Amino acid sequence: MAFCRMVDIIYAALPLRPLRAFLIRSHMESCPRCQSRLLSRAEAGKLFVSSDDVGMPANLWGRVTTQAGRGTPIPEAPLVQPAGAGWRWAAAVSTAAVVAVTGFWLLREIDRQSFDPGSIRAANRFQLDYVNVGGAPAQTFVYQPQGTDTVFVWAIKNP
């Protein structure tokens, strides 16, 4: 009992996953007292929806083929693998470099006398012809907060 309490305190005080996994493996998984404070599989099963309880999504096959754009899905482009740490760093450095160069260029342009901010206003250049969601025309709302140069487009899939 005292040992269980000590394990609990260590578990709560040190949020290190390897240590916690070690405590679980070495004590909590085999200790009846600690096990009694855990949800059983049967209890957990009652809380979740199982595949026997849930119905098939409506017209799933039709939605999949429509979205895939063909009746016979064929493997195509390779799956993008999750980026590793090295790639993340490279991407972060590249992004920072692009932001820095763009910022530098913008500051230079603003300093020039001839610079006219109105000429590059995003809202002035904004044009929206048609919005499709899931292959069908969507309900679309265009919202521009007063006094800002920001345009939000909100498209809702038609039922």
Add this chain to the structure above:
Amino acid sequence: MDEQKRPAVDEKEIIEGCLRGNPVSSRAMVDAYGKLVMAVALNVVGNREDAEDVCQETFIQVFRHLDRYDPVRNFRTWLLTIVYRRSLDMIKKKRRFSEFTARARFEPAVAERGGNPHSADPEPLPSALLTKLSPRERTALCLWANEGYTARDISEVLDCSASTARVYLFNARRKIKALLENDHGLLQNG
């Protein structure tokens, strides 16, 4: 893993058929795994409308990238990995959408459509599962409870070590058990 819950389908044949571009096999795959994908998506995202979208995106990704599937791996685990990732994407998308609507201060009647409070989900998950558990913990607990997955199997789906999966599962089991013992109301549906 719980062998009894496996569908009575020739998995290998279906996969080979899909790789050859046979629409009958593709249809068979959707029929065989649709409910499983839907159940896991529903358990992770928490509402039927989003779960159906996750389901659709999952199968599209499966068909497009089936050539990347390594037959040495368990197909269900590979499939559930995609379901989990698509569900996480959906949760993130919803979160961004909620933040956006809060900032933009749209009319409530319009904003509610994105928040999905009136979804026609007949059996919503207990609210504590959605509020007290992280998506990772929820997925770990769901796979353990419904699919009979071990920490190692869960780690493949969550793309983490078995130790980390064990911790997620343990935390989830302990949190919900404590809620069950202290306040039954927290585990009521919705």
